[in-house]
Amino acid sequence: MKIYINGRFYPKEKAVISVYDHGLLYGDGVFEGIRAYAGNIFKLREHIDRLYESARTIMLKIPIAKERLVQEVIKTVRANRLKDAYIRLVVTRGIGTLGLNPFKCGKPQIIIIADKIVLYPREFYEEGLAVVTVPTQRNLAEAVSPRVKSLNYLNNIFARIEANNAGVHEAIMLNSQGYVAECTGDNIFIVKKGVLKTPPLYVGVLEGITRDEIIAIAKRLGVEVQETVFTRHDVFNADECFLTGTAAEVIPVVRVDGRVVGTGKPGKLTRRFMAAFHQIVRTVGVQV
Ligand code: PXG
Numbered sequence: 001m002k003i004y005i006n007g008r009f010y011p012k013e014k015a016v017i018s019v020y021d022h023g024l025l026y027g028d029g030v031f032e033g034i035r036a037y038a039g040n041i042f043k044l045r046e047h048i049d050r051l052y053e054s055a056r057t058i059m060l061k062i063p064i065a066k067e068r069l070v071q072e073v074i075k076t077v078r079a080n081r082l083k084d085a086y087i088r089l090v091v092t093r094g095i096g097t098l099g100l101n102p103f104k105c106g107k108p109q110i111i112i113i114a115d116k117i118v119l120y121p122r123e124f125y126e127e128g129l130a131v132v133t134v135p136t137q138r139n140l141a142e143a144v145s146p147r148v149k150s151l152n153y154l155n156n157i158f159a160r161i162e163a164n165n166a167g168v169h170e171a172i173m174l175n176s177q178g179y180v181a182e183c184t185g186d187n188i189f190i191v192k193k194g195v196l197k198t199p200p201l202y203v204g205v206l207e208g209i210t211r212d213e214i215i216a217i218a219k220r221l222g223v224e225v226q227e228t229v230f231t232r233h234d235v236f237n238a239d240e241c242f243l244t245g246t247a248a249e250v251i252p253v254v255r256v257d258g259r260v261v262g263t264g265k266p267g268k269l270t271r272r273f274m275a276a277f278h279q280i281v282r283t284v285g286v287q288v
Contacts, residue, residue, distance in 0.1 A: 002079045004072060004112035009079055015111075022105050023092025027152030029108070030054040033246045034087040035117065036077055040285030041087070042246075043209045044070060048089075050209070054148045055091060055108075062091055063107055070286070076112040077288045086117040086247070092151065120169070120248060125274065128254030128266045129243070131170045131183070133232055134162035138173040138181040141204035146181070149206060156184040170243065172235070172256065175204045179229045186245035187211040188253075190230065190238035191269050197234075200227040210244035210277070217276045223269065232257070240267025242274075249281075250274045 003015035010016075023029035032047045048066055055062050062069070069089075077085055089112050096105035136158040139146055144155070156173075163171035163184070172188060175181045180199055182188055187208040189198045196218050199205055218225045235241060239262045241253040250273050252266035266274075 001113075001115065002076070004076045004079075004110070006107075006110055007072075009076075015113075017092070017109055017111070018095045020095045020097070021092050021109060022094065022096045022102060023090070023109070023151050025096070025098070026093070026100060027150065027154070028058070028060075028102055029090060029092035029151040030058065030060065030149055031091070031151055032087075032089040032149060034073070034089060035246050035281070036082065036085040036087065036114075036288060037281045037285065039083045039288045040282070041073065041077065041288060042281050042285045043213070044073060044286040046209050046212075048073075050149065050207070051089060051091065054150065057145065057148050058150065059102070060091065060093060060108055062110070064110065069110070072110070073112055074286065074288055077114045080114045082114055082116070083288070084117060085114045088113040088115075090151070117247075120251065124169070125251060126266070128252035128264075129170060130168045130255035131172055131243075131253055132163060132166045132168050132257050133174060133180075134159045134166075134171040136162060136171075136173065138175050138204050140176055141202065146204045146206050147201065160184045170253075172232075174232070179203050179231060180235060181205050182208075183243055183245075186243035186248050186251070188235075189214065189242050189244065190235055191240035191267060192234070192238050194269075195224045195226055196269070197226045197228050197230060199229060203229055208244055208246075210246060210249065213277065213280065214244050214250065214273055217273060217280070221272065221276070235261070238262065240270045242267075242270045250277045 002009040094105040159171040182205040
């Protein structure tokens with residue numbers, strides 16, 4: 001395994017950074033999780049754009065140009081001879097002092113890991129997931145915006161612990177007003193009477209790249225899409241429910257807080273979105 005750190009490759013055991021890096025000390029930094037399918041990196045430029053947007057919001061200046069970073073990601077996947085890969089791109093605030101001030105840090109550090117992917121078992125896609133809503137609310141958008149994909153994931157980790165404690169694999173997080181926001185690493189969609197619904201960004205969710213692709217697919221399929229607020233009640237009474245994310249792709253949800261959703265099997269539209277998404281990821285993207 002060759003790990004990229006600031007322009008150089010290191011073997012896994014030697015790929016280390018300083019304990020004074022504010023990425024470690026404060027979770028101060030940004031990241032992306034990206035996939036390559038059959039030698040195509042899916043939506044690489046969109047991920048890089050989102051990384052720079054997250055960085056701008058936290059006033060972190062990524063020390064290299066966007067196009068160069070695109071090339072460095074491709075180089076890392078190639079160096080590891082991977083065709084199907086999970087790529088973790090991390091930019092930390094850099095090495096600083098034992099104090100919060102980010103502007104006392106040196107240069108931000110760029111890390112790129114390209115590894116094999118660990119997927120959910122196949123039966124989850126065939127049978128659908130059981131999930132629960134959890135007590136931990138999604139971060140208040142006015143405090144730590146969920147639109148920033150930062151290294152500080154404790155909010156999601158709390159929710160994930162609560163999901164684990166309930167014996168399920170994902171958690172639906174609500175915002176402070178009780179509206180459905182998203183899951184710990186996925187966006188959420190429901191289908192009701194043929195209309196596809198997902199929470200709008202202002203509810204306090206990450207603008208998922210998979211989410212955007214599903215909205216685009218829906219438009220192509222002629223399925224009406226509404227970015228609209230909804231509650232647990234709407235999820236319990238939906239015809240279909242599914243989650244989207246780089247790691248999970250499109251995964252059906254069939255049980256929420258003990259209520260069976262729809263028929264209790266992955267829905268018809270959900271299966272169409274799964275199929276369309278699988279087809280797209282294998283045929284488009286930046287070639288390695
Ligand atoms: N919401 C949150 C909070 C996320 O972290 C998504 C939605 C889906 O966004 P994308 O752009 O991936 O469609 C995410 C993404 C991991 C991992 O290793 C997590 C994500 C992506 C890739 C890997 O846990 N989260």
